[in-house]
Amino acid sequence: MPRTDTVIVGAGHAGLAMSHRLAGLGVDHVVLERGEAGERWRTARWDSFRLLTPNWLTRLPGWSYRGPEPDGFMSAVEFGDHLSAYARSFAAPVRPHTAVTRLERTPRGFRVETDRGDWAARTVVLATGYHSRAAVPGLAARLAPGITEVTPAHYRSPSALPGGGVLVVGASASGTQIAYELARAGRRVVLAVGGHTRLPRRYRGRDILWWLDRIGALDRDIDDVPDPAAARAEPSLQLVGASDARGADLGVLSAAGVVLAGRLCALDGAVAGFAGDLATTIGGAQQRMTRLLGDIDRYAATKPGTAAGPPDPPPEIAVPSAPLEVDLRRTGISTVVWATGFRPSYPWLTLPALDQSGRIRHRRGVTTVPGLYAIGLRFQSRRNSTFIDGARHDAEYLAGHLTARRTLRPAG
Incomplete structure (x- = not known):
C-alpha cells in the first residue's frame, strides 16, 4: 500500500488550491478525484450555466484568469478546463477516476480506500465541496x-x-x-x-x-x-x-x-x-x-x-x-x-467528525479528528470561503496548520 504525507479528496478548485500550497511547502501528497479535475463543473451543471463571479475574481494560489474577457463569466465547461490547466501548471499529483470508498483511522494516521487501491497517509484533507448532495425537502x-x-x-x-x-x-x-x-x-x-x-x-x-x-x-x-x-x-x-x-x-x-x-x-x-x-x-x-x-x-x-x-x-x-x-x-x-440548496455528503467517512446534521465539525477547517481537515465549506473562515477566490485563504491557513503538526509529530 503506497504511503504519502497527505491525501486530498477532491480535485475541484478548493482541492487544487490546497495541493498548490502543499507543493510549495514540499509536502508529499496526492489528490484523489472520482472523475477529472473539476468533475462536478463538467457533469452537474445545466447547459447555459455560467459562474456567478466575474472572470477577474477567479483567483487561485499562483493562478488567475488571463483571457480577453476579465469582466465576463465562464461557462461550467470553460471553468472545468480552467481547473485542468491550473492542475497542469504545477503538475498537481491528481489521481483521476479514483473514487474514495472508505476513510478510517490507523495507528500511524489514516487509511484511504478507493476503487483503485488504498493509500496510507499521515493527514487527510476533505475537499469534496459543500455542494455534494441536493437538499430535497x-x-x-x-x-x-x-x-x-x-x-x-x-x-x-x-x-x-x-x-x-x-x-x-x-x-x-x-x-x-x-x-x-x-x-x-x-x-x-x-x-x-x-x-x-x-x-x-x-x-x-x-x-x-x-x-x-x-x-x-x-x-x-x-x-x-x-x-x-x-x-x-x-x-x-x-x-x-x-x-x-x-x-x-x-x-x-x-x-x-x-x-x-x-x-x-x-x-x-x-x-x-x-x-x-x-x-x-x-x-x-x-x-x-x-x-x-x-x-x-x-x-x-x-x-x-x-x-x-x-x-x-x-x-x-x-x-x-x-x-x-x-x-x-x-x-x-x-x-x-x-432548487432548495445543497448539503455536504460523506458516506465513506467512518470517523466521528460529523455533527447531527451530517456536517463537518471544525474550526476554520481543522476538524475534531486530529490530522483530518476540510476545505470549501460555507463560511469556513470568511464569507467567501465557498467562492473560488476564497479557497486561497483557507488553503494557506490549513497548509500552515498541517505542516506545523507534521513537524511536531514525525512519522513513527
Missing part, C-alpha cells in the same frame, strides 16, 4: 407519481424536461436562473419563493462583486459575526452570470410571466400549498439589499473615483397576488425542480 415524498422531479445538478435545459409547466422550488441563484430560462422558453412556471439575498448584477457602473470585494464584505471573518450558524445558513446570492445590470430578480421573473408564490409548505399528491409570506420575504430581501447599497454609497463617498456612475438601485418589487394552493395536474405542471 422531506415533503417531496408526498409528490404524486407521474410528476417528474429534478434537482439543479440534473437539470440540463427546457427541452430536456417533459412538456408542460414547471414548479421551481427555491429562489436563490439556481432557482431564479432556471425559472427565468424556462419562462423565456415559453413554459408556464410557478416559483416557490423562500429566503434569498437580492442584489443587482451591477451598481454605480461596476459589478456588484467588485464593490463587495472593495468594501471587505467578502473577507468578513467568521469570528466577527455574532451568530456563525446563522451566517452559514444565509441563502446564496440571487445573481446570474451575465453583465445585465439588473440580472434576474423576482421583478424580472414576474415580468417574464413567472407566477410567484410563497414558500412551499405542503404537498398532497398533485396539490401544492404555499405560505402566505411572499410579501414579507420580498420585503426582507429589499431591506437587506438597501442596507448593503448604502454601505457601498458610503464607501464610494470616501474613495473618490471608485464609482463609475451614480447610485442606481433596482426598483422595488411590487408584490403580486400570490396563490396559496396550486393543483399541479389541473394547471398543466408536469415537473418539479427542487
